[in-house]
Amino acid sequence: MIEIGKDNRLKVAREVEFGVYLADDEGNEVLMPARYVEDGVRVGDMVDVFVYTDSEDRPVATTNVPYAKVGEFAFLQVTAVNRIGAFLDWGLPKDLLVPFSEQNAKMMQGGIYPVYVYLDHESRRVVASARLEKHLGNVYPDYQPGREVECLVIQHTPIGYKVIVDNLHWGMLYHNEIFTSIEVEETVHAYVKNVRPDGKIDLTLSSSTGRRVHSLADRILERVKAAGGTLAMSDKSSPEEIKAEFHCSKKDFKKALGTLYKTRQILLTATTITLA
Secondary structure, three states, X not given: OOOOOOEEEEEEEEEEOOEEEEEOOOOOEEEEEHHHOOOOOOOOOEEEEEEEEOOOOOEEEEOXXXXXXXXXXXXXXXXXXXXXXXXXXXXXXXXXXXXXXXXXXXXXXXXXXXXXXXXXOOOOEEEEEOOHHHHOOOOOOOOOOOOEEEEEEEEEEOOEEEEEEOOOEEEEEEHHHOOOOOOOOOEEEEEEEEEOOOOOEEEEOOOHHHHHHHHHHHHHHHHHHHOOXXXXXXXXXXXXXXXXXXXXXXXXXXXXHHHHHHOOOEEEOOOOEEEO
């Protein structure tokens, strides 16, 4: 079955002057225009393509990769607005329509908005919706603590960042769990801390190893402060000395020092750790 709005692996069925026709196992065909046909492609070859509908609503295959596919969320820019809705640049020749009925507020040309990409089953067109709530939280998350997930950062709030988890759920990254800079519109990898009864997910950017290292970094910083701003240790210290002082491995100790150094909280010499 050829899936519109998604990646497909199809067989080259026949060549024509203006491209090739690709077919699925059931014999359904879709045109791939000549500009997308790579040199050396022959009848019988398997090719990976993305299928969408062109300006005349005909299915067409391309080797171009859109910024988002059916079932995904993304921040996309408005290229035009007319009487039927707003049109977004999604990396393909035909822009993506957001009907007015799928907008929370009127979209403006040049604006960048978070949207959900879906297939309108009535028209068989790929369209987008800015009404994110409709497409999130429809299934309860089945995650265990520590599970790695992909997050699209949607909004900065007083307590942290609101994110979309795996294109399915709402999640929250709290400020006290963030040890690096992140931005709205960015995609980050995070780890599940807790799934709340309402289906929303509490997240952290650190794995269990990362949390251990950040906790150690806090202890090192406190120890340096208690020593008056300079501690007679460094990443050259022996494993025995590190274990006696911080009850940790040298590997974790060096990672913790790296975290503090990169965030400009300490200065390192061959023999000392000093507050920056």
